[in-house]
Amino acid sequence: MSLLVIGTVALDSVKTPFGEAESVLGGSATYFSVSASYFTSVRLSAVIGEDFPKEHMDVFNKHKINTDGLVTLPGETFRWKGSYGYDLNTANTLETHLNVLMEFKPKLTKEMANCPFVFLGNIDPDIQIEVIDQLKNRKFVALDSMNFWIANKPEELKKAIAMVDMVVINETEAREFTGTPSLVKAAKEIGKMGPKAVIIKQGEYGSISWFKGEVFSAPAFLLEDVYDPTGAGDSFAGGVMGYLAKRGEVNKNSLRQAMIVGSAMASYNVESFSLDKLTSLEFNDVVNRYNEIKRTTIFEDLK
Amino acid sequence: MSLLVIGTVALDSVKTPFGEAESVLGGSATYFSVSASYFTSVRLSAVIGEDFPKEHMDVFNKHKINTDGLVTLPGETFRWKGSYGYDLNTANTLETHLNVLMEFKPKLTKEMANCPFVFLGNIDPDIQIEVIDQLKNRKFVALDSMNFWIANKPEELKKAIAMVDMVVINETEAREFTGTPSLVKAAKEIGKMGPKAVIIKQGEYGSISWFKGEVFSAPAFLLEDVYDPTGAGDSFAGGVMGYLAKRGEVNKNSLRQAMIVGSAMASYNVESFSLDKLTSLEFNDVVNRYNEIKRTTIFEDLK
Numbered sequence: 001m002s003l004l005v006i007g008t009v010a011l012d013s014v015k016t017p018f019g020e021a022e023s024v025l026g027g028s029a030t031y032f033s034v035s036a037s038y039f040t041s042v043r044l045s046a047v048i049g050e051d052f053p054k055e056h057m058d059v060f061n062k063h064k065i066n067t068d069g070l071v072t073l074p075g076e077t078f079r080w081k082g083s084y085g086y087d088l089n090t091a092n093t094l095e096t097h098l099n100v101l102m103e104f105k106p107k108l109t110k111e112m113a114n115c116p117f118v119f120l121g122n123i124d125p126d127i128q129i130e131v132i133d134q135l136k137n138r139k140f141v142a143l144d145s146m147n148f149w150i151a152n153k154p155e156e157l158k159k160a161i162a163m164v165d166m167v168v169i170n171e172t173e174a175r176e177f178t179g180t181p182s183l184v185k186a187a188k189e190i191g192k193m194g195p196k197a198v199i200i201k202q203g204e205y206g207s208i209s210w211f212k213g214e215v216f217s218a219p220a221f222l223l224e225d226v227y228d229p230t231g232a233g234d235s236f237a238g239g240v241m242g243y244l245a246k247r248g249e250v251n252k253n254s255l256r257q258a259m260i261v262g263s264a265m266a267s268y269n270v271e272s273f274s275l276d277k278l279t280s281l282e283f284n285d286v287v288n289r290y291n292e293i294k295r296t297t298i299f300e301d302l303k
Numbered sequence: 304m305s306l307l308v309i310g311t312v313a314l315d316s317v318k319t320p321f322g323e324a325e326s327v328l329g330g331s332a333t334y335f336s337v338s339a340s341y342f343t344s345v346r347l348s349a350v351i352g353e354d355f356p357k358e359h360m361d362v363f364n365k366h367k368i369n370t371d372g373l374v375t376l377p378g379e380t381f382r383w384k385g386s387y388g389y390d391l392n393t394a395n396t397l398e399t400h401l402n403v404l405m406e407f408k409p410k411l412t413k414e415m416a417n418c419p420f421v422f423l424g425n426i427d428p429d430i431q432i433e434v435i436d437q438l439k440n441r442k443f444v445a446l447d448s449m450n451f452w453i454a455n456k457p458e459e460l461k462k463a464i465a466m467v468d469m470v471v472i473n474e475t476e477a478r479e480f481t482g483t484p485s486l487v488k489a490a491k492e493i494g495k496m497g498p499k500a501v502i503i504k505q506g507e508y509g510s511i512s513w514f515k516g517e518v519f520s521a522p523a524f525l526l527e528d529v530y531d532p533t534g535a536g537d538s539f540a541g542g543v544m545g546y547l548a549k550r551g552e553v554n555k556n557s558l559r560q561a562m563i564v565g566s567a568m569a570s571y572n573v574e575s576f577s578l579d580k581l582t583s584l585e586f587n588d589v590v591n592r593y594n595e596i597k598r599t600t601i602f603e604d605l606k
Contacts, residue, residue: 202508302563
């Protein structure tokens with residue numbers, strides 16, 4: 001089934017202990033859509049400025065991502081500049097230039113409104129709500145959020161959450177939003193707001209989910225070399241939603257499989273700067289890494 | 304098979320967001336030995352002062368822990384005072400009084416030297432080496448260490464590591480010791496020093512192991528309420544070594560099972576202050592939690 005994603009397309013400048021990259025392709029919807037494209041047909045809704053390099057469009061085209069909803073507005077593309085320290089866990093934002101993002105009001109075409117699977121990136125919850133209101137054929141809608149909206153629009157965010165089927169959020173934000181240090185409690189609290197599934201991303205440690213009262217722990221793939229963690233969470237979410245859209249139904253088993261797929265996609269993504277690795281995979285690479293993760297989690301019953 | 308542990312017995316004062324406890328029973332060897340006692344017979348080698356309350360001996364007696372090696376020296380028992388913030392991940396040490404610990408030089412009795420399974424808590428690596436030299440019937444010897452020895456006696460620690468079968472260390476220390484942010488690389492680096500197994504503890508996220516070139520991810524049990532994280536790592540190690548000693552052999556399967564047992568023991572431990580919960584379990588509680596952890600990790604093959 002087709003998958004719609006609404007989020008950001010950006011030009012990123014990133015520095016890690018292993019190198020740096022200037023004005024490379026980035027943005028949550030970029031990582032998400034390329035990751036998801038390995039599993040299903042993806043429609044992208046985002047905004048770019050007039051300075052957006054043409055060669056970046058080739059990335060979306062190569063992955064057959066429909067860009068009818070990628071609007072060009074007068075002005076510059078959203079830019080993010082950040083660096084990572086030695087442990088690669090926390091991004092230090094050096095500069096954020098919202099630019100054309102300030103004017104972004106997604107209007108769904110008929111084809112976009114008919115997508116059964118939908119992912120709302122961490123944009124303004126008021127815009128998330130506007131998008132949900134335009135959906136005509138929704139089967140499974142998920143949203144992400146971030147500290148800025150938790151701090152500044154918590155009530156609007158709660159309203160948006162009440163309208164979706166799943167929330168995907170990172171652990172710091174989940175704790176901040178619910179005011180509890182326990183991730184299980186945080187997931188349950190968010191679940192009480194409406195969605196039937198909650199995924200909490202734990203960075204290099206993997207993720208946990210809460211679904212119909214059951215908890216699942218998905219490990220991250222243990223890499224020897226991480227070059228650039230930018231987009232890991234979005235590649236993860238793209239893998240999760242892409243796989244669920246491919247399966248066409250969300251149940252305990254498909255959700256658990258989707259999270260391992262997400263771990264596999266995130267692990268490939270962090271092996272290079274920008275999307276270099278994520279754009280050059282074969283489907284079999286995904287299967288291989290999925291199976292590798294499975295091998296690192298199996299244990300026998302207690303004797 | 305019997306298990307010998309050398310480490311600290313302490314009187315702890317702990318404050319968490321959920322309460323506080325004054326001069327309660329603590330110390331790495333205490334948590335370790337009580338946890339391990341659910342699986343095998345344990346001999347404890349440690350030192351206490353003349354102020355050590357008699358009722359605390361009842362804990363060791365209740366768990367049939369042999370205390371022939373628990374030496375009383377003139378002076379006060381080792382005391383640690385610490386607090387935990389809201390996220391419960393990092394202990395802030397407020398006071399450390401080594402007291403009689405300064406004079407601790409473990410001399411093994413014949414019975415202690417004949418224990419096939421041995422765990423060396425995070426004491427001075429020179430003392431760890433002296434203990435290893437006294438062993439007469441070793442089958443599987445493991446050691447723990449800490450930032451103080453990594454910073455001050457790295458060469459002695461490497462020498463001790465070369466003499467053991469397994470290293471159990473937490474992730475911050477593993478990174479510091481090997482100078483790499485990657486835990487897989489860190490585990491391999493430590494493995495190159497001699498031991499055939501390396502376990503890296505990740506606190507609330509669980510642990511990973513490296514054994515004969517294979518990596519394993521053991522999740523922590525996801526608790527709704529954590530009251531006091533003190534002793535979690537030692538209860539984990541006690542579960543791991545206790546289970547391995549019970550099995551009598553260390554292979555890929557028994558090590559993976561042992562780590563899940565360790566997660567189970569650590570999860571019970573943090574549900575109360577001091578050893579309140581850890582001293583009141585039935586063996587069936589361990590089995591139940593092991594099975595609960597298993598349920599949170601199972602996923603099907605990729606379709």
